[in-house]
Amino acid sequence: MDKHCFNVIIAGGKGTRFWPLSRAQRPKQLLKILSRKSLIDETAERVYSLGGRERTLVVTVAEQVGALRKELSALPKNNFIAEPLGKNTAPCIGLAALEVLRRDPKGVMVVLPADHWVADVKGFQRTLKSAVALAKKHDRLITIGIRPDYPETGYGYLQRGELVRDGVYRVARFVEKPDGPTAHRYLAGGDYLWNSGMFFFTARRLLDEARTHMPELATILAEIRASADPASTANARYPGAPKISIDYGIMEKATGIRVVPGDFGWNDVGSWSALADIREPDGAGNVALGDVVLRQVSGSVVVSEPGAPFIGVVGVDDVVVVATRDAVLVVRKDRAQEVRAVVDALGAAKRNELL
Amino acid sequence: MDKHCFNVIIAGGKGTRFWPLSRAQRPKQLLKILSRKSLIDETAERVYSLGGRERTLVVTVAEQVGALRKELSALPKNNFIAEPLGKNTAPCIGLAALEVLRRDPKGVMVVLPADHWVADVKGFQRTLKSAVALAKKHDRLITIGIRPDYPETGYGYLQRGELVRDGVYRVARFVEKPDGPTAHRYLAGGDYLWNSGMFFFTARRLLDEARTHMPELATILAEIRASADPASTANARYPGAPKISIDYGIMEKATGIRVVPGDFGWNDVGSWSALADIREPDGAGNVALGDVVLRQVSGSVVVSEPGAPFIGVVGVDDVVVVATRDAVLVVRKDRAQEVRAVVDALGAAKRNELL
Numbered sequence: 001m002d003k004h005c006f007n008v009i010i011a012g013g014k015g016t017r018f019w020p021l022s023r024a025q026r027p028k029q030l031l032k033i034l035s036r037k038s039l040i041d042e043t044a045e046r047v048y049s050l051g052g053r054e055r056t057l058v059v060t061v062a063e064q065v066g067a068l069r070k071e072l073s074a075l076p077k078n079n080f081i082a083e084p085l086g087k088n089t090a091p092c093i094g095l096a097a098l099e100v101l102r103r104d105p106k107g108v109m110v111v112l113p114a115d116h117w118v119a120d121v122k123g124f125q126r127t128l129k130s131a132v133a134l135a136k137k138h139d140r141l142i143t144i145g146i147r148p149d150y151p152e153t154g155y156g157y158l159q160r161g162e163l164v165r166d167g168v169y170r171v172a173r174f175v176e177k178p179d180g181p182t183a184h185r186y187l188a189g190g191d192y193l194w195n196s197g198m199f200f201f202t203a204r205r206l207l208d209e210a211r212t213h214m215p216e217l218a219t220i221l222a223e224i225r226a227s228a229d230p231a232s233t234a235n236a237r238y239p240g241a242p243k244i245s246i247d248y249g250i251m252e253k254a255t256g257i258r259v260v261p262g263d264f265g266w267n268d269v270g271s272w273s274a275l276a277d278i279r280e281p282d283g284a285g286n287v288a289l290g291d292v293v294l295r296q297v298s299g300s301v302v303v304s305e306p307g308a309p310f311i312g313v314v315g316v317d318d319v320v321v322v323a324t325r326d327a328v329l330v331v332r333k334d335r336a337q338e339v340r341a342v343v344d345a346l347g348a349a350k351r352n353e354l355l
Numbered sequence: 356m357d358k359h360c361f362n363v364i365i366a367g368g369k370g371t372r373f374w375p376l377s378r379a380q381r382p383k384q385l386l387k388i389l390s391r392k393s394l395i396d397e398t399a400e401r402v403y404s405l406g407g408r409e410r411t412l413v414v415t416v417a418e419q420v421g422a423l424r425k426e427l428s429a430l431p432k433n434n435f436i437a438e439p440l441g442k443n444t445a446p447c448i449g450l451a452a453l454e455v456l457r458r459d460p461k462g463v464m465v466v467l468p469a470d471h472w473v474a475d476v477k478g479f480q481r482t483l484k485s486a487v488a489l490a491k492k493h494d495r496l497i498t499i500g501i502r503p504d505y506p507e508t509g510y511g512y513l514q515r516g517e518l519v520r521d522g523v524y525r526v527a528r529f530v531e532k533p534d535g536p537t538a539h540r541y542l543a544g545g546d547y548l549w550n551s552g553m554f555f556f557t558a559r560r561l562l563d564e565a566r567t568h569m570p571e572l573a574t575i576l577a578e579i580r581a582s583a584d585p586a587s588t589a590n591a592r593y594p595g596a597p598k599i600s601i602d603y604g605i606m607e608k609a610t611g612i613r614v615v616p617g618d619f620g621w622n623d624v625g626s627w628s629a630l631a632d633i634r635e636p637d638g639a640g641n642v643a644l645g646d647v648v649l650r651q652v653s654g655s656v657v658v659s660e661p662g663a664p665f666i667g668v669v670g671v672d673d674v675v676v677v678a679t680r681d682a683v684l685v686v687r688k689d690r691a692q693e694v695r696a697v698v699d700a701l702g703a704a705k706r707n708e709l710l
Contacts, residue, residue, distance in 0.1 A: 295696040310709055311683045312697030315690035323683050328666045330685055335670035341650040342667030354665055
């Protein structure tokens, strides 16, 4: 454990992509879809060996603080940082940087999405430890890039440049989610890595980069930092922050970034179809959870949460079927992202009880 | 109305093909899937102009008598004939023939399945009236054959022979459900009709035919008829009756049968997929009933019964999705018959609450 190291878990999910299990009041990071623990609990436990519980911070929107404190009851109550409203990751990480700096001027941040999956936890921890050491020693922006197994089109990528030392590369560029042929090319080339969304830097360095690349945000953060009543200032000023991701706002523009390739089995659990890649499938490639019966079904994900109706599926392939007590979703597996279409329709109809 | 005419509604359904809506205690004929009335109520109302309520009989298994009396409360209580246990249609119609004969030695039976759909009720009634008149005047076995619209493989067919008078043909033969090419040939030939399962004959004639073609059944029926305590005799002897349909046991063997072609829009409502043929579909060919949202879906049947979960479907074609409070079914539309696979699995697991 490193006393200057702070885990910063970003927990901003809205509860759309895993509808109907995820809801406004029960976003993805609170779901127990991969194990008996919630995704955020798994995430936190994976990094206690870096920053420890005392220095594990969770940044989320104000209305989720209560539920997250309850879920991560091992963490000190004042380690939950509330965004006055949901912005994107750049403002959110900026807010966390202020808290880290307040606690420790030498603080190093380990920025982690709350809702990812990792297969080899020890390998993950080894990789993160070396990234923390780099961020601290060289005061650079560091990221982890995942070596791709297959030509995934749902992830952003980064291209690595020259090797600068053992297991560490320059970042040549960040690139958006590719189309199929491009993803195949990236995989074949061998020098592209999945953008993991994990970042490592000193809090001071992050704020310096914000001043250079996002001066508007930097000004707001400086005002909050200088205020005698930071919470009030944040409430007044944070809503004016630009809604921009740290990837787009800082990482794609900053120089001297280094990447540590990771190879520990990783998935961003972006939609129901991810369960087919993560959970052990049956002989027909199905993942079936809860009270379900499948007959002549293949390549499907079928989930009935405890207390939800029984599900029987017959003679269909490559679908996702999910039931809760009050809602059922049926979607083609390769279009699982489009669950949003149903959530939007429910929103338009003001069916808040289902959102 | 004809005072010798008796409607005999056969209500023996088990509740498998429309699972999860149909259950052991709520078989298909009690479902309100085509209108606000149950299928059996629709069936009964279509024929009151023939036999009247006083002479409308319902034959069913003993355990369903209570529910059917409640559903058809306009009928006299003693018009419900209980089979001691479910046999096939030949014994069941034989039992009804005894009751008709007891009431009226000249009684003519209109035998109707409880759970079919008819589009043109007036045309249906006209056709049935002429069939009743033929059965009475010529004392023959009469059936109605439906002029096929398309090469259905889910129905039995009959081939008509020579025209014997206006709108009446000899029956050349009954044939089983055909495969696709055969059904196409039947449709092109023009002399094949769908076997509607509707039959017309005097009770006496039916019992005569049973003596010729099903002597074992005829003996049991004669014993019940001669008994001082017919109910006890039925309980003792009926379980030994052969489990054979009237089609197979009598119609395929008897001679001199006549068929009246019908053209009134008819469907045997054999599985969930029938809803796609009966209910008016939306522009994408979907039938959606209850609290459902479809996005980029075509050719599908989606039903959420009142009180069941909301259903959202995205990006799938040609499926059936049905939700009740406690169960969800997802099946490919062209395999809707295979819902039985799920019902069998639930039976094997003794999940009686879902059966």
